[in-house]
Structure formats: C-alpha cells, structure tokens
Amino acid sequence: MSSIKVKIKQQDLNKIREICQAHGNEPGELINVLQQTQEHFGYLPAEIQEAVANELGLPVAKVYGVVTFYSFFTMIPQGRYPISICTGTACYVRGADNVLQEFKRQLGIAVGETSEDGKFSLNCLRCVGACGLAPVVLVGDKTYGRVSPDGVKDIIAEYQDKE
Amino acid sequence: MENVKVTIDNQTVEVPKGTTIYKAAKQIGIDIPVLCYMELEDIGIENKPGGCRVCSVEVEGRHNLAPACATEVFDGMAVKTHTMRVINARRTIVEFLLSDHPKDCLTCKKSGNCELQDLAIKLGIREIPGQEYAEMSTYKTDYSPSIVRELDKCIMCRRCESMCNDFQTVGALNAINRGFDAAVAPAFEMDLQYSPCTYCGQCVAVCPTGALTEVDHSRDLIDAISDPNTTVVAQTAPAVRAALGEEFGMEPGTLVTGKMVSALRELGFDYVFDTDFAADLTIMEEGHELLDRLNRHLQGDSDVKLPMLTSCCPAWVRFIEHHFPDMKDIPSSARSPQQMFGSIAKTYFADQIETPREKMVVVSVMPCLAKKYESQREEFAEDGNPDVDFSVTTRELAHLIKEANLDLKNLSDDDFDRPMGESTGAGVIFGTTGGVIEAATRTAYELQTGQQLNDQIVFEQLRGFEGIRKANVDFNGTPINIGIAHGLGNARKLLEQIKRGESDFHAIEIMACPGGCIGGGGQPLHHNDTKILKARQQAIYQEDQNKPIRKSHENPQIQKLYKDFLGEPLGQKAHELLHTKYFDLSRKIEIS
Numbered sequence: 001m002s003s004i005k006v007k008i009k010q011q012d013l014n015k016i017r018e019i020c021q022a023h024g025n026e027p028g029e030l031i032n033v034l035q036q037t038q039e040h041f042g043y044l045p046a047e048i049q050e051a052v053a054n055e056l057g058l059p060v061a062k063v064y065g066v067v068t069f070y071s072f073f074t075m076i077p078q079g080r081y082p083i084s085i086c087t088g089t090a091c092y093v094r095g096a097d098n099v100l101q102e103f104k105r106q107l108g109i110a111v112g113e114t115s116e117d118g119k120f121s122l123n124c125l126r127c128v129g130a131c132g133l134a135p136v137v138l139v140g141d142k143t144y145g146r147v148s149p150d151g152v153k154d155i156i157a158e159y160q161d162k163e
Numbered sequence: 164m165e166n167v168k169v170t171i172d173n174q175t176v177e178v179p180k181g182t183t184i185y186k187a188a189k190q191i192g193i194d195i196p197v198l199c200y201m202e203l204e205d206i207g208i209e210n211k212p213g214g215c216r217v218c219s220v221e222v223e224g225r226h227n228l229a230p231a232c233a234t235e236v237f238d239g240m241a242v243k244t245h246t247m248r249v250i251n252a253r254r255t256i257v258e259f260l261l262s263d264h265p266k267d268c269l270t271c272k273k274s275g276n277c278e279l280q281d282l283a284i285k286l287g288i289r290e291i292p293g294q295e296y297a298e299m300s301t302y303k304t305d306y307s308p309s310i311v312r313e314l315d316k317c318i319m320c321r322r323c324e325s326m327c328n329d330f331q332t333v334g335a336l337n338a339i340n341r342g343f344d345a346a347v348a349p350a351f352e353m354d355l356q357y358s359p360c361t362y363c364g365q366c367v368a369v370c371p372t373g374a375l376t377e378v379d380h381s382r383d384l385i386d387a388i389s390d391p392n393t394t395v396v397a398q399t400a401p402a403v404r405a406a407l408g409e410e411f412g413m414e415p416g417t418l419v420t421g422k423m424v425s426a427l428r429e430l431g432f433d434y435v436f437d438t439d440f441a442a443d444l445t446i447m448e449e450g451h452e453l454l455d456r457l458n459r460h461l462q463g464d465s466d467v468k469l470p471m472l473t474s475c476c477p478a479w480v481r482f483i484e485h486h487f488p489d490m491k492d493i494p495s496s497a498r499s500p501q502q503m504f505g506s507i508a509k510t511y512f513a514d515q516i517e518t519p520r521e522k523m524v525v526v527s528v529m530p531c532l533a534k535k536y537e538s539q540r541e542e543f544a545e546d547g548n549p550d551v552d553f554s555v556t557t558r559e560l561a562h563l564i565k566e567a568n569l570d571l572k573n574l575s576d577d578d579f580d581r582p583m584g585e586s587t588g589a590g591v592i593f594g595t596t597g598g599v600i601e602a603a604t605r606t607a608y609e610l611q612t613g614q615q616l617n618d619q620i621v622f623e624q625l626r627g628f629e630g631i632r633k634a635n636v637d638f639n640g641t642p643i644n645i646g647i648a649h650g651l652g653n654a655r656k657l658l659e660q661i662k663r664g665e666s667d668f669h670a671i672e673i674m675a676c677p678g679g680c681i682g683g684g685g686q687p688l689h690h691n692d693t694k695i696l697k698a699r700q701q702a703i704y705q706e707d708q709n710k711p712i713r714k715s716h717e718n719p720q721i722q723k724l725y726k727d728f729l730g731e732p733l734g735q736k737a738h739e740l741l742h743t744k745y746f747d748l749s750r751k752i753e754i755s
Contacts, residue, residue, distance in 0.1 A: 001540075
C-alpha cells in the first residue's frame with residue numbers, strides 16, 4: 001500500500017499556483033480559479049484539477065463536481081477553432097437545432113468532442129445576447145448570424161485551410 | 164428568541180422565529196413526508212438541499228408550493244399540508260423520480276428498507292407516466308472492499324455527500340454531472356477504492372435508496388458453513404448485540420446477546436466467540452503501550468509520541484493514512500480487536516483444536532463496513548490466508564437469521580464458547596464512543612498506581628454524546644488528559660491541534676461513526692433517528708454493568724493466554740501477532 005502520485009509539469013504547477021494565489025488561495029474562489037485555469041490551458045485535465053484542489057485545500061471530488069456541472073468547463077482539449085452553436089430560446093425556435101445537426105454531420109463529431117485533427121470542437125451555449133441575429137454561431141470570437149444548415153459548409157470551409 | 168404563530172392544517176402552533184414549516188408541523192404531530200431532507204439531532208448534521216420537493220406544502224398567499232424542509236415560518240402564516248394540489252404535486256414528483264429509477268425492487272438489496280419505495284407505497288403509485296422519455300443513466304456498478312455503489316439508483320438527495328464532507332471531512336464523494344446523469348461520485352468517477360474513502364459507511368447508513376449498500380458476504384458465509392471440512396468460527400462485536408434486536412421488531416436498546424449466540428449456533432457455526440475477548444486483549448496491549456509512552460514522557464524522553472491515539476477503528480486508521488500521513492506514528496500500534504481475534508484464533512485456538520489455519524474460517528459480525536476492508540488488508544494474512552476471512556454486518560446477520568426462519572425473539576439465551584468467548588465489561592464498552600478509553604483507563608490506572616478501582620469503576624466524565632469530549636483523570640497524583648472524538652470531522656479538529664502543537668492530551672480515543680460503533684455503517688438503519696443511537700449506547704453500558712468482571716486485565720482467559728502462549732504484553736510474540744504499522748496513502752502532487 002502506498003500513496004497515490006499525480007504527475008504534473010513544473011511550469012503547469014507554477015501557473016496554477018500563480019492563479020490560485022491571485023485569488024488568495026480561497027476555496028470560495030474555485031469557479032474563478034477554474035475559469036482562469038481553463039483560459040490558460042484550454043481545458044481542465046485530471047492532473048490540473050488535482051493541483052487546483054491541492055492549492056485551494058479542497059477535495060478533488062469537489063473540483064470535479066464543479067467542472068462537470070458547468071457546461072463551460074471541459075476536460076477535453078478544444079479545437080483550434082472552437083465552434084459554439086447558440087441553442088437559447090430565440091436561436092432554437094429559428095432552427096438552431098438543424099444547424100447543430102449539420103455541423104455534427106459535416107464534422108463527424110458530437111457535442112463536446114474535438115475533431116481528430118484537433119482543428120474543430122463543437123459545443124452548445126445558451127444565448128449570447130444577439131437574439132436579433134438568431135440562429136447564432138460562434139467560431140472562436142467571431143460571430144455568425146442568421147446561419148442556416150446550408151451555410152454550415154461555408155463556415156467550415158473558411159477555417160479548413162487555415163493552420 | 165422571538166416566537167411566531169403559525170397555523171398548520173387549522174392547528175395553531177407557536178415556534179421560535181427561523182423554524183421551518185417541517186419542524187413546526189412535527190411539533191404538533193403532523194409528519195410531512197420528506198426524502199432528501201435529513202437531520203441527525205445532537206450530531207449537528209442537517210442535509211437540507213430543498214432538492215426533491217417531496218415535502219411541498221401550500222402556503223396561503225403564496226402562489227407556488229413551498230418546500231416545508233427549507234421554508235421558514237412567519238407570524239400569521241397559514242399552511243395546508245394535504246390539499247389535493249399538494250397531493251398531486253407530491254405524486255408527480257415521485258413519479259418523476261421513479262421515471263429513471265431501475266424497477267428491480269424485487270431483488271434490490273434495499274427492498275423493504277427503502278425510503279423511496281416507502282414513498283411510492285404511501286402515495287399509492289401504480290404507474291409511472293412519462294417513463295418512456297426518461298434517460299436511464301448507465302453508470303457501472305462499483306465494488307470496493309466494503310461499499311457497493313449503484314449510481315442508477317441515486318436520486319440526488321445528497322445525504323451521502325453531507326456525511327462524507329460535512330460530518331466526516333473525508334471529501335470522497337461529490338455531486339457530479341447534471342440532468343439525468345447527475346449522481347454523487349468520487350472525482351473523475353474513479354472507483355471508491357482509489358479515492359480517499361475511509362469505508363466508514365456513513366454514506367450507506369443514510370442513503371434512502373439502494374444506490375449505496377454494503378458488500379454482501381452472506382453467501383460466502385453459507386458456503387463456509389456448508390463445507391464439512393472447515394471449522395467456522397464466529398466473533399461478534401460489542402455493538403451488534405445492542406442493535407440486532409431492532410431488525411426483529413424489538414425496542415431500540417434491547418440487548419440480545421444470548422439470543423444472538425443461540426442464533427449463530429442454530430445457523431451452524433462451530434464456535435461462537437466474542438470480539439469482546441479480543442477487546443480485552445487490545446486493552447492489555449494498548450494500555451501497556453500507553454503506560455510505556457507515558458512513563459518515558461514523564462522521565463523526560465522527548466522522542467516519545469504523545470498523545471497516543473487509539474487504533475481500533477479501521478475507518479479512522481484509513482483517514483489518518485489518507486489525510487495526515489505525517490502523523491501515522493501517533494496511533495497505538497495495537498491491532499483492532501477484530502484483527503487480534505483473527506490472529507489468536509488461527510494460532511493459539513487453532514493449535515488447541517488441532518486444526519490447520521487453512522481449514523479454519525473466521526467470520527466477524529460487525530456493526531461496520533470498514534471492517535470488511537480491514538480484514539482484507541494484506542498485512543493481516545499469513546501466506547495469503549487472512550486472519551479474518553470475512554466480515555458480515557449486523558444487517559447481513561439479521562437477514563441470515565430471517566432466511567433461516569429463526570425467531571430471534573423466542574430463542575433461548577445461550578453463552579459464548581470458551582476460551583475466546585470470555586470477556587469483561589471493559590470489552591463491551593468498546594461499542595460506544597468513550598468506551599475504549601474508559602476500558603483502557605480502568606486497566607492503566609490499576610497498573611500504574613497499583614491501587615484497585617473497586618467502586619469508581621465508571622468514569623462518567625468519559626461518557627456522553629458530544630462530538631468532542633475532554634476529561635482529566637487523576638492517576639494518583641499524575642493528571643492524565645484524555646480526549647474523545649467521534650466523527651472524523653471532530654477527529655480532524657483534534658489532529659490539527661496536535662499538528663499545531665496546541666494539544667495537551669496524553670491519550671485520545673477516536674471513532675469514525677456517530678456514537679462510535681453503535682452508529683456504524685453496518686447497523687440496522689436508524690432512518691435519521693438519533694434517539695436509537697442513544698438507546699443502543701445505554702444498552703452497552705447496561706451490559707457492562709451486568710458483567711461480573713469489568714476490567715480487561717482480570718479476564719481469566721486473557722491471563723491464561725499470556726501465561727500459556729503470548730508471554731508478556733508488548734513482548735516479542737505479542738508484537739508479532741497483535742501489533743501493526745500504518746502506511747502513507749495520501750494523494751501527492753509530483754513533478755513529471
């Protein structure tokens with residue numbers, strides 16, 4: 001019987017410590033810490049969650065509970081061009097689901113997954129506050145309005161040849 | 164405290180401001196059904212997520228229904244607990260809960276003792292509309308050495324989470340995911356055995372459904388008894404006799420020691436012995452170890468580790484191994500009574516009856532789930548043959564007795580076999596919080612001072628139900644500071660004090676479960692009624708009082724064991740068979 005070892009790179013641990021310290025190592029700051037940590041690493045793999053738990057003095061089960069509760073957090077590396085389809089009420093009634101199905105079909109991935117080449121990931125979100133443009137799709141920071149299933153091909157093509 | 168008047172079902176009651184509707188109703192005998200809500204009175208645990216809404220009631224002037232468990236009353240409030248609207252809402256809520264719940268009640272381990280099933284019966288649910296739309300979750304069943312988790316049966320009441328985090332501060336379980344997939348699980352949905360779980364079983368003790376249950380060894384036990392070539396030896400923990408009767412409709416606190424012995428004989432055990440015998444043996448070793456550490460300390464030895472912590476509770480041992488590995492040299496090295504029993508049964512007793520250890524099966528009946536795990540620890544085996552083959556709970560024994568169609572109430576009162584069934588009152592009180600240290604004090608006092616305790620055998624200051632207790636016992640001029648904690652959250656507080664160098668205790672007793680072993684995870688379910696735990700505690704003290712011998716070192720069979728076999732307490736043979744060491748099981752972040 002022996003202890004359970006969790007391996008992490010020194011530079012990654014340093015970054016996590018920096019983020020936690022900026023929040024006073026307060027357990028109550030968990031969500032903010034996770035948000036910044038994901039911003040830096042792109043996702044929240046197990047060892048990163050273990051390190052955050054350790055720094056904030058929280059059980060890692062608690063950290064994992066928060067990560068799996070909020071759809072914003074992900075344990076899967078996101079694509080270089082993360083695609084988000086708004087499925088809020090306005091977008092939904094104007095056909096967001098058809099748009100989503102088309103993205104799934106063309107990319108061959110499900111919601112929450114990343115394409116094999118690491119280029120695209122697919123996610124849903126709830127309302128970006130641009131209901132007048134419904135249905136709305138975001139690729140990275142760029143917003144596409146009034147997207148129809150027919151337009152999906154063009155959006156993907158825009159990034160297909162980029163690195 | 165300001166009082167408010169509230170009318171519930173046309174009855175007016177005055178309660179302190181801040182009281183919930185649920186509690187106010189309870190005061191006037193109205194029992195509003197609850198499911199997720201749990202309060203363990205006098206233990207300071209309340210699980211009140213207001214999540215299930217089964218306790219919904221109608222409040223005059225409020226347009227939606229209010230959860231009675233989480234809504235505070237106000238002056239002039241008028242509440243109706245059984246309008247048609249309320250009844251319909253409750254029914255719909257339970258129908259929804261059942262819509263994605265497995266329908267295997269006939270074979271579910273919790274059948275007949277399940278709060279969800281009770282509600283379905285109470286509300287007369289005969290069909291589950293909408294179940295075709297429900298998504299059944301597909302979690303795999305997790306078998307740890309002690310606990311089985313079937314998350315498909317989790318209804319997200321989160322009682323287990325409260326016990327694991329708030330009461331025990333273990334942090335193995337947390338709510339994960341959402342919607343139909345929501346459940347309570349360890350981080351990354353890892354199996355419990357890789358988590359910091361201590362197997363205390365308090366999650367199992369409060370789970371209202373079959374999501375959390377014990378690993379069942381009843382079939383192994385039947386196989387062992389059926390095999391004519393094995394000698395099957397039983398040992399029964401002190402807390403079992405104070406609770407087993409509840410499973411047969413007896414009042415909480417009814418002692419069934421003799422009937423339990425009869426039942427075990429009827430079931431076909433070859434020898435029915437008592438873990439209390441091993442508890443006396445534990446006191447011999449632990450008591451001497453305490454005096455050894457104490458005297459070295461008093462002589463100025465600064466290397467000696469004090470306070471000494473008791474080591475009978477396997478959940479507590481696993482807690483220190485996981486959470487305070489740098490303090491693992493503080494607990495007594497004495498093995499627990501269960502394990503001492505096993506190692507003596509398979510050496511001393513096996514020699515007496517000329518049976519090789521491979522042909523002997525030692526079964527422990529325990530109020531505990533961690534004992535199942537403890538018996539499987541690899542250091543407690545010889546060439547792969549465990550000292551204790553397996554451990555069954557009070558509940559499993561009750562099921563077996565029922566299965567055998569034995570009427571416990573009307574069985575005769577039998578006595579344990581000798582030699583390992585001889586025990587003292589000191590061994591019995593191991594079953595309640597404060598008991599181990601009281602037993603140790605009785606022996607240590609007499610050994611240290613050379614004086615007989617006679618009339619003052621009971622140390623009232625060590626008894627009680629508060630989570631942390633402190634007592635000072637005068638050892639003939641030497642004041643000994645004793646601490647007692649039950650519940651691992653309370654233990655954590657004492658450990659942190661020691662860590663900070665602020666502890667002046669010489670000895671501390673720690674038990675993981677509320678009330679000690681009487682409130683163990685393997686006991687008949689208390690369904691959140693802590694009065695049951697207190698009744699069991701009284702029963703334990705009653706048994707102590709009934710015993711002709713009440714000090715471990717006066718047990719004639721223990722004296723004989725040392726004389727014929729072990730030699731001196733803390734001697735070489737005792738060390739080999741009765742002591743152990745602890746491991747660092749913590750999670751460590753390492754640089755790759």
